[in-house]
Amino acid sequence: MKSQEVRSKFLDFYKTKGHKIVASAPMVIKDDPTLMFTNAGMNQFKEFFLGNTISKNKRVADTQKCLRVSGKHNDLEEVGRDTYHHTMFEMLGNWSFGDYFKKEAIQWAWELLTEVYGLDKGSLYVSVFEGSKDADKLEMDKEAYDLWKAIVPEDKIIMGNKKDNFWEMGDQGPCGPCSEIHIDIRSKEEKAKVSGASLVNQDHPQVVEIWNLVFMQYNRKANGELENLPEKHVDTGMGFERLCMALQGVKSNYDTDVFMPLIREIETITNQRYGKNEEIDISIRVIADHVRAVAFSIADGQLPSNTGAGYVIRRILRRAVRYGFTFLGAKKPFIHRLVKVLSRNMGEAFPEIKEQYQLIENVIKEEEHSFLNTLEQGLVLLDSVIKSTNGNVVDGQKAFELYDTYGFPIDLTALILEEKGYQLDENGFNDALEAQKKRSRTASEISKDDWTILVNDPVEEFIGYDTLEASVKLVKYRKVTSKKDGEQYQMVFNITPFYPEGGGQVGDKGYLEASNGDVVYIIDTKRENNEIVHFTQNLPKDFSMVLRAVVDKRQRQRTESNHTATHLLHQALREILGTHVEQKGSAVHSKYLRFDFSHFSKLTTEELRDVESFVNARIEGQLPLEENRNVPVKEALAQGAMALFGEKYGDAVRTVRFGQSIELCGGTHVKNTGDIWHFKITSEGAVASGIRRIEAITSDAVKEFYFKNNRALFEIKDLLNNTQDPVKAVESLQEENIKLKKQVEVLLRDKTKNLKGDLMNEVSEVNGIQFLAKKVDLDAAGIKDLSFEMGSNKDNLFLLFATDQGGKALLSCYISKELVASKNLNAGTIVRELGKYIQGGGGGQPFFATAGGKNPAGIAEALEKAKDYIS
Incomplete structure (x- = not known):
């Protein structure tokens, strides 16, 4: 059975059982501060389990894109080494929100697996929660046991402990016992030797869990206690890739048609063969898995970066590049070439991967180039570390610096060291790594008390589109x-007039005023699991009072100007550059706006001017806001409304129109574009391959911008003796400056020649090496020229020059190439070590390197210590 059919049969089956089939939520999470990525099918439904929102559909089913690479659910290091762990995977799931419970969930799961998919009943095992004797004192799930006993023989039912058969969302929140369904895909001979029951939950690669039926009936409080939920829910998750493995009669997820097209393409590109060598097989599996995770993340709007979710995506991609580099001999980018195959195989189920194909390919290719360059630099740095090592054990702290500062993978470091006859101080590396993790954990630690409920009102209403204050x-x-x-x-x-951070727009600030005059300041507003949460430093003194909530009007107005300007900017870019332009992210603050978009080249000065003119024409046109808060999403898209990739839209959406600009948007906007006053672009640049970023200002910020520029112009004119043509006066100064620079260059060359003769006489021989360490009055370029000129006239030369310019120290080390080879000297290593005397650092090539520092007083000691390297 092909994977496409496996997926459709699941959805069709639950449709017949009265379930609403919903689209997969984006893999990158936008409104839940507890998670970076969707790591389980239930994530998009948390608000229903928590009771924050009442679901319109009591029964729901879908296939959900998931990513598990950090936190509690971290499968990254297992990926590739076994046949069934993945970073990105699909989870088929069905949910009941206060409707059916254990009976239907169990019976339908069995019906689907055995009657619809036709799996062998004898190969299936089920597990049931056995209860716990810890503080929870939970009883065995007898209801589930009895339901299973009516379906399967008792020897197929396995009692599971709390770790395996009690599912929890996190330290707090909904939870409950679960029943897992496992399948034994071993051969008849293997089954005859060892019972499958004994291999359940033992990490056997061919006795694996395929479906988990979670029965949510408790809530875990902050103090660890369990309380009954008001309603009972069902949350199931079935591993799509594992199910395909079982149905296609293969022994590995990677042998299914989900992965084999990618594996065959990797074989073709790298000229390697899958199934012949374990090291190569692991590498191919890693790459096939990781390209899916990275591609889907980019499609959902998350570009690789150095922070947060973007850092995780970059790390996954670099792991794939590293395996290709180390084990497949791939020294040039190739992973981006797999996106075409991925798009062909999964584009029907997930159209975003097909529609974003070109962008995904460009971003991955750019990242590959960048990291391969990093690997090359790391190899040079590692070589210098080896040369400075006494003995055959390389310091773990130095290896950690390579890993942390330069991104050089530690396992690649260990592999290279082993090849060269060295060992890695693994304990030292692990200590440094753990210290960094501890610092990071400490900085991000957060604890939350349970909610104190004052009023039973589960539905919070946002009224901030219409008013900025309310009781x-x-x-x-x-x-x-x-x-x-x-x-x-x-x-x-x-109810609340405060807009929560979302869609790139910052959350509102303001205050609460009690009838007795007490004031509580709202310092931020965010959305969490469909609730609007207001942040304060203190609480109202009397909870029973009606409070007047007031939004900071000035900040809201400025923010609305910037948000509306992003819509007009989006329209302008598509009109001027082409319809290939799509929004890839935005940040809307009260002081400025940032807009990321897909485009292949830098905008010219003329294009930027045209974009500004386009937006300002719409501002001058005083276009009114046309808003519709409850439009069927299909109707809105048919009207031409722009939807953003990576956003989750419901059946009904809000549309915002200004003239010909119409977008799906939940943010706040000006009532008329004339309120924006003016739009000014302050910068344009690249974010990633194929992604550009514009930063701009509107309203009061533009007034301030022109005021500062005008003041600067008067100051410049004053410096130029109040000339009527400051541009011409500056051009004249530039021409004069060029002439003077040329004259200075001639003088410096003469000075260097004269100095060279004097310094050649000062060179002394130490242990057969021509040595000189001296402070000179030259800039960095002059010192470099002097060093190489002296080196061309004298063999076996070791020079250390120092200079003090502008209160900063500079050391320059030159070593003849024959000395580098014969004496194992390295200028880069030497200046880094001598740099500590001037409170700085640096590096370079083995024969020439420089170090800068902030302590010129240390120059004399650095020059004195230079002789130690040849003594």
């Missing part, structure tokens, strides 16, 4: 403590 009632609150922000409080109201 509100406090529904619930909790204390939140973090290393970064200290002690804060989060509050939820029955």
